[in-house]
Amino acid sequence: MSRFIKIAAAITVAGAAAAAIAGPLTGLGRTATPKEIAAWDIDVRPDFKGLPKGSGSVSAGQAVWEGKCASCHGTFGESNEVFTPLVGGTTAEDVRNGRVAALVNGRQPQKTTLMKVATVSTLWDYINRAMPWNAPKSLTTDEVYAVTAYLLNMGEIVPDDFVLSDATIAQAQQRMPNRNGMSTNHGMWDIKGKPDVHSVACMKNCPADPVPRSILPEASRNAHGNLALQTRAFGATRGVDTTRPAPAKLGEGAAAPAVAMAASAGAGASQNVAPAAFQANACLACHGVDSKVVGPSFLSVRAKYKDDPGASARLAEKIRNGSTGSWGPVPMPAQGHVKDEDLKVLVGWILAPQ
């Protein structure tokens, strides 16, 4: 009897601790094969564990860059059009010191990737797993080495004749401009870590000044669309009609136009709204309907080809295989991922919107 109680007590204690698990998970899952692990285990650590053998030169990287990277990141990695810039803001002195001075003196308000990143493995790993943007994991190992070398070269971290490889990558690490710029001396990793900001919960006559130090700039009042259409048209409050200036008196805002609730859903059927295929194929990353982003606007493409009877075939070819020189120096990369039926929709809409 006493033994039974002891066992019961032991079970209770075990049950209270974390999630109680009833023994082995018989029949669930199977051992991964070496090839399966190799297919997915692609991560590369700062100590280069996981880095595959291979190499690539700066000049080979330039070719990859111009074909597959420059359209979003700019010819020199400086573009701020699609993503934040990769290159810029680092100096030869930073390369020597391993600290980026512009992060302290604020000379370069727009921080670039090379200003921030401390570990060259991070660049290699991310390019390998996620680039190019619209065809991730399509680069060969040597192409990843090469384009990483070219990126470092644009930042004047490695010389023009540098060949980045599993053997030389440690040298590149020793020249990373912000390699000494990281700190893990904070309390936000460990659940029991010590907070760095200490406040006190004063309740009465606290030292506080209710006069605002910062208010929303007037230009931002309606920048997120009309807030009257972004909350319920009944209940404790109403949304402010941000298409109008702030009212001076209570009740004035009440004369706002009736809230057109359902109308706010979706963008409507304007002829300048691109079909979903544009979004789905990431076209809008580089093209606007009526504004230049990286590439030309669709309206300007339409204008250019309006009298060209062979425009459909020509545009389809340019989308599928890429194109350069038609609209300036930035090439359009090949869009091999676009399905044939989508290609028809895209070309058809660009030339004659529905």
Next chain:
Amino acid sequence: MDKPVRRFGRIVKAPENFLDRALIDEINTQGLDEQRRGFLRRSFLAASAAMAAGSALGQDRPAAAGDGDPHILTLPEHSRTLGRPVAAVPYGLPSKYEANLQRRESPGLTRVAAASVAFTPLQGLFGIITPSGLHFERHHQGWHDIDPTGHRLMINGLVRNPKVYTMDDLMRMPSVSRIHFIECGANTAMEWGNVAVPSVQYSHGMLSCSEFTGVPLSVLLEDCGYDKRTARVVLAEGADGSSMTRTIPLDRALDDVIVAWGMNGEMLRPENGYPLRLVVPGIQGVSWVKWLRRIEVGDKPYATKDEAIHYMDAMPDGSYRQYTSIQECKSVITTPSAGQRLLGTGFYNITGLAWSGRGKVKRVDVSVDGGRNWRTARLETPVLSKALTRFNIDWEWNGAPAVLQSRAIDDTGYVQPKINELRAVRGTRSIYHNNAIQSWQVAASGEVANVQVY
């Protein structure tokens, strides 16, 4: 007001005695037929026109006068006709009158919609559970709707037996269901330097809370025989184009991390990682890897892109704090909040949300005078660890300008700081982990605006 404004759920002010006594008697004794209904309508329209000037005083104030509200006196169509059948909408949708509350992007924040954010409309939500369709979105390389029959989870690295699991395997395992908040590390990022956005949706809307169902990661790590001597961290990796990776401390992985497929009673939504995501309670959302395909057990952090280029906190001395992960205690008033307009003086229920990545919310205080004096709010149950907690407090607005604030304290005793206290330590360029007290200024007009006070 040249035409009647349609408003919902509120009694429209009616003039005294707009119905003629004889007509009322007739309706009372003989009921409402088409002819009498016509009288009613005409009488009311005439009376409304006469009342038009009165709405200047209106303050959207309810009033019942005369014989009452035509919404009561004239039975609406839904009270007189047959409604729609069951399963007319096999997977239910919100009322068409709720269409204003949507996830929305913040213009100018990102230029590529596949690597962007859509914010949760906190201003319109109740309680602590975020409707799954309004859960905030953050994708790094677009989202996919992945066929679960082909989805696999691999566990490898410092384990005795690296394994592959199908969804069938995982969903046979001993599961848990727990309510947790998820907040992006960059929530409120735009407000580090100054006020930048007009409503709580954009200032705090990278925040959601759901009941997640899945198998504890500790169960899987045990099943693969992780190396208890050398393991220090795990790397979580997604199956999307970016194959997003984040390092998670082993003690977190063994504590309350869940490999989840369920969210609020249904499967995860595709935008939230269908069919499998990691739930890392208390840790910023970027670590809750979606479309989870792999867990690697390791002995050192990985310095992945989202822990070596982004999601690092910039300090005033030019250094970066790397691997900042825990979402410290924070709160915000959701109603009344910026971009809203009070309807008049009188009673309001100030309501909001509080949360802590280190445990439970112990207390929330509310100030209506910009932080000079505070009252303790009511915490609604349940109050759960690393979950949103709803607070409420009564307030009678007298029409004078006011500044509303909430301040949360968690069960470690940590007090949510003022924005100037946060800046004194971390400067203004951190981007991430802004958990400052939020101030909403109520103007005499009733309009509520986003402000910062010290």
